[in-house]
Amino acid sequence: MVPDLDSLPVSRSGGGRLRTVALVGIDGSGKTTQAHQLATALAARGLPATYRRNAGGRRWFGRLAVALGRMDGEHLLGRRAMLFVESVLRWLAILRTLLRRRITGEISIMDRYAVCQYASIRAHAKTPRPGRLNRAERRARLAYRVFPKPDVTFLLAVDPAIAYDRIERRGYDHEEMAYLRAASAAYEALPERPDFVVIDANGTPAEVGAALIGYLTTPPPAVAVPTARVPVGRRGPAAALVSHGRMLLLAGATLAAASALTYQLAEGF
Ligand SMILES: Cc1cn([C@H]2C[C@H](O)[C@@H](COP(=O)(O)OP(=O)(O)O)O2)c(=O)[nH]c1=O
Numbered sequence: 001m002v003p004d005l006d007s008l009p010v011s012r013s014g015g016g017r018l019r020t021v022a023l024v025g026i027d028g029s030g031k032t033t034q035a036h037q038l039a040t041a042l043a044a045r046g047l048p049a050t051y052r053r054n055a056g057g058r059r060w061f062g063r064l065a066v067a068l069g070r071m072d073g074e075h076l077l078g079r080r081a082m083l084f085v086e087s088v089l090r091w092l093a094i095l096r097t098l099l100r101r102r103i104t105g106e107i108s109i110m111d112r113y114a115v116c117q118y119a120s121i122r123a124h125a126k127t128p129r130p131g132r133l134n135r136a137e138r139r140a141r142l143a144y145r146v147f148p149k150p151d152v153t154f155l156l157a158v159d160p161a162i163a164y165d166r167i168e169r170r171g172y173d174h175e176e177m178a179y180l181r182a183a184s185a186a187y188e189a190l191p192e193r194p195d196f197v198v199i200d201a202n203g204t205p206a207e208v209g210a211a212l213i214g215y216l217t218t219p220p221p222a223v224a225v226p227t228a229r230v231p232v233g234r235r236g237p238a239a240a241l242v243s244h245g246r247m248l249l250l251a252g253a254t255l256a257a258a259s260a261l262t263y264q265l266a267e268g269f
Helices: 009-015 031-044 058-067 073-077 079-104 114-123 135-144 160-170 177-189 205-217 237-256 260-268
Strands: 020-024 049-053 107-111 152-157 197-200
Touching: 020 031, 020 114, 031 049, 031 107, 031 152, 031 205, 049 079, 058 073, 058 079, 073 079, 079 107, 079 114, 079 135, 114 135, 114 177, 152 205, 160 177, 197 205
Parallel strands: 020 107, 020 152, 049 107, 152 197
Antiparallel strands: none
């Protein structure tokens, strides 16, 4: 059966058409592989799905650091500066993705989203405490709150040891086991965690891909499932106000982000 836009669960739950899908999880969980695969699978079903990468530049700075004789981006810039740069670049990347989505009407299959930055901040803290919201995260949340929640957020849950092996095999970066464990715990402790659709990502790309597409194309249960997308109290004129306010904020942010240099930086990461 070939599903159309209106056959996807998100539209059936009353929230309108499916517009944004985010894949989140620790490094090596398979976000990039699966986001590409999912966009291709949806496109093959005639849906306007496009892969979008909301990267924070850590990998790029890692390569630069190595070229300059340092271990990684954190070693090059310092822990706090790297987190700040990552937060800014990811913010710009998400903004660009959402603006593109608005212009093209595509279904954006997003490789990472705002929650990845919150998890990164927790896991990269001097003393990682996965359950604790620190000052840096508070600031990031303030900046990222202009972005709407994706229609679906898939958390690719993977054993950190499997993720570690995958990263070693892909060969162009390295993560410590302690960091992967802290990041995994951070995702589990995020307040957004109850909204995630958790997918077992320990399997093969085909198995995980089937779980993702299966979720999106399987009709929801007949019982009324409350949707978290639009709180009931925000419907009607209040919803319109919130929506306009958000658009104004986004427009202002677009101006701030309009420098070609910054745009190119975000594009490259
Ligand atoms: C999804 C998946 C990826 N891989 C490989 C592909 C990549 O080289 C590497 C990491 O996957 P990748 O998609 O790059 O993970 P992320 O974007 O979350 O960091 O592991 C597997 O070996 N098995 C899998 O099931």
